Amino acid sequence: MEAVNLRVWSLSSRPLKHLFRLASFSSSSARRPSSSPKLFFFRCSSSSSPSSAATASTPSASGRNRRSPSSTTTSDREAIRAIRSKKVEELRSKGLEPYAYKWERTHTANELQDIYKDLGNGEELTCESDRVSIAGRVVARRAFGKLAFLTLRDDSGSIQISNGHLRFEMAFWAHDFFTLEHYKLYCEKERLSNEQFEHLKTLVDIGDILGANGTIKRTEKGELSVCVNSFAILTKSLLPLPDKYHGLTDVDKRYRQRYVDMIANPEVADVFRKRAKIVSEIRRTVEASGFVEVETPVLQGAAGGAEARPFITYHNSLGRDLYLRIATELHLKRMLVGGFEKVYEIGRIFRNEGISTRHNPEFTTIEMYEAYSDYESMMNMAEEIVTRCALAVNDKLTIEYQESLLYFLLTDLR
Structure with a gap:
């Protein structure tokens, strides 16, 4: 034996x-x-891949010339928590639930890329059967004037949203090696109500989980896109994610908080x-x-x-x-x-x-x-x-x- x-x-x-x-x-x-x-x-990444994707999977210290996000003091975190908690209250005062029980998602980013791989440049599908619903976590955000950009990430990759045109750009991970493919999802401002656009700029933060609905389009540059008609905050985050430039560099935290490590x-x-x-x-x-x-x-x-x-x-x-x-x-x-x-x-x-x-x-x-x-x-x-x-x-x-x-x-x- x-x-x-x-x-x-x-x-x-x-x-x-x-x-x-x-x-x-x-x-x-x-x-x-x-x-x-x-x-x-x-991993193979193109020159236009997000900088956050370049972080190695094995914990290591880097970014010596800039302040590491792990150095954020307890008082800073508590101040951010207080600000975001007020946003939760504001959402509820407007009749919006910041912690939704359910979201009907029809596709992941990876699935959309596969289904519409033969869609021609400049083509847009407006049929009811081509309406899609996506969801993901906000991992990057920029807002200025009538324009706002956000990057969402779901289990199959990340999606970037801009609004003014509101667009999502997506990079997803292949099965056993990493390759980045870009997938844009955008919406003209007219497709969103003024109230929703204002919510996007003032109430959405990095770390929040959003859901969005829209139709499929491929841009003239050949990037698969979703024209967003509406979105909703599904989960309001009370604390910020690690800085995009550094990622999560605290080795001890990466091992003790694997969930944060996977986000960063x-x-x-x-x-x-x-x-x-x-x-x-x-x-x-x-x-x-x-x-x-x-x-x-x-x-x-x-x-x-x-x-x-x-x-x-x-x-x-x-x-x-x-x-x-x-x-x-x-x-x-x-x-x-x-x-x-x-x-x-x-x-x-x-x-x-x-x-x-x-x-x-x-x-x-x-x-x-x-x-x-x-x-x-x-x-x-x-x-x-x-x-x-x-x-x-x-x-x-x-x-x-x-x-x-x-x-x-x-x-x-x-």
């Missing part, structure tokens, strides 16, 4: 270099990690998507070989299955200490004793030890156990998992990383 332990590192670890680790062992005490497979993705550096979210693909592919691969997924206790009477310092908690009803598990091993082996022949678990592990950007006390592992097999069977399964995950994430088995070419062919893994 052999076991393979595939550690899927938490996203608070460095996402590329340590996305997952393989270790094959013959007993609970013999754990020897093998070399880590590494994932690589790249949208490419970070791609790591989450890749991790989800990897976990899904692991499940498909092992279950195709007849393994059954089980869940074992997180709270245990004794911390076993590994050598590590546990987290200790107290159970009031039992009147005793319990331990957060440091491994799933022992309970999985008991499943084999009970009659199962192939079991696995993808579960959270807790070890009360050091912490850094490369070592998290809470992480995810996969352990699998198979009766009537030896280490060769586990080696074959590990190779199958790595190969299938590489295909799921990159659609190929050769990946360039740090000027080296990595091969994930089954014949090259050993």
Whole structure:
């Protein structure tokens, strides 16, 4: 009976270099990690791409010559919160709900780009069937005179709005590498009421989530656009987003507040998507070989299955200490004793030890156990998992990383 332990590192670890680790062992005490497979993705951006998109996904300090947004004092933040809270009250006094329950969105930016890719330059579609509804977060804003520009970002990318002509320009991320395509969405001022235009200039701030309705058009320059007929504030933000020039540069904050990091550096979210693909592919691969997924206790009477310092908690009803598990091993082996022949678990592990950007006390592992097999069977399964995950994430088995070419062919893994 052999076991393979595939550690899927938490996203608070460095996402590329340590996305997952393989270790094959013959007993609970013999754990020897093998070399880590590494994932690589790249970004291609045009000269007109937004400056915020150039921020790297790995936290690093930059922008020494300008004041970092992380240096904003508590009093500054409280002043901004007070101003925006007044805007919330003003919206409600006008009969507008600043925190909408629902918005009927018909398309994402990516979907519109795909559906209307054959629309000719200068053409506008005014049919009812071509009316669309979009929504996204305001990540940039400019307003002067009768003109206002905003940049919205949804899950598939960002959209820039200007008003006077009111237009949206959109850049969206492709699947496994980054490429920027520009998509403009605009509306003549006549399409909006004077009240809405005034709301756009005075009540909309960076960080707000807006919804907009309009029709499809491609400009003479070939940019796909949506002519906006109306918009609504769906969520009023009370605090500002990180500065566009700097992005979010505070390394500690980037790790502790991943949600802010994803707003400031949208490419970070791609790591989450890749991790989800990897976990899904692991499940498909092992279950195709007849393994059954089980869940074992997180709270245990004794911390076993590994050598590590546990987290200790107290159970009031039992009147005793319990331990957060440091491994799933022992309970999985008991499943084999009970009659199962192939079991696995993808579960959270807790070890009360050091912490850094490369070592998290809470992480995810996969352990699998198979009766009537030896280490060769586990080696074959590990190779199958790595190969299938590489295909799921990159659609190929050769990946360039740090000027080296990595091969994930089954014949090259050993």
